[in-house]
Amino acid sequence: MGMHHQPLQKSKWTTACTLTAFLLVATLTPAPVHDPPRKTPYELDKLFHFFIHGCFSSALVRVLEDGREIREAAVVAIIVSIAYGVFLEHLQERVPGRRYETGDVLAGALGSVGWIVVNRKARKSFVIKARE
Numbered sequence: 001m002g003m004h005h006q007p008l009q010k011s012k013w014t015t016a017c018t019l020t021a022f023l024l025v026a027t028l029t030p031a032p033v034h035d036p037p038r039k040t041p042y043e044l045d046k047l048f049h050f051f052i053h054g055c056f057s058s059a060l061v062r063v064l065e066d067g068r069e070i071r072e073a074a075v076v077a078i079i080v081s082i083a084y085g086v087f088l089e090h091l092q093e094r095v096p097g098r099r100y101e102t103g104d105v106l107a108g109a110l111g112s113v114g115w116i117v118v119n120r121k122a123r124k125s126f127v128i129k130a131r132e
Helices: 003-028 042-064 070-092 102-131
Strands: none
Touching: 003 042, 003 070, 042 070, 042 102, 070 102
16 A cells, blocks of 8 residues: 555544444433433434444445455445444443334444445446546
8 A cells, every 4th residue: 555545544444433433422321311201303313323324334335445345345334334233222221311222223224225325326426427
C-alpha cells in the first residue's frame, strides 16, 4: 500500500470503529424509568435502528472490500451488522429501562441489507455514467 492510501485507510477504520462504539454506547445507556412507563414513538426508534445499521454495514463494507470481492465484503458486513445488533439487544436486557426488542433487530437487519443494496446500485450507476 502506497503512502497516499494510508489516510484513506485510517479514515475507513475510524468510521467503522466510531459507529461500533456509538452503537455500543447508545444501546447501553440506561433509559429513564418512568411510572407509568412512557412509550417513545415506535417509528422513530425503528428508523434509528434502520439508519444506524445501514451506516454501520456500509462502513464495514468499505473496510472489508480491500482485497475481497465487493459481494463477499457486503455479505460479511451484513452478517456482522446483524450479529452485532442481536448481541447489543441481548446486552440491553441488563440495562435499566432497556429491553430486547425483536423489532429493533429486524429494523437493523433491513437497514443493513437496504443500504448496501442502494450503495451497490449507486456505485454501478456512477461507474456506468463515468464510462460514458
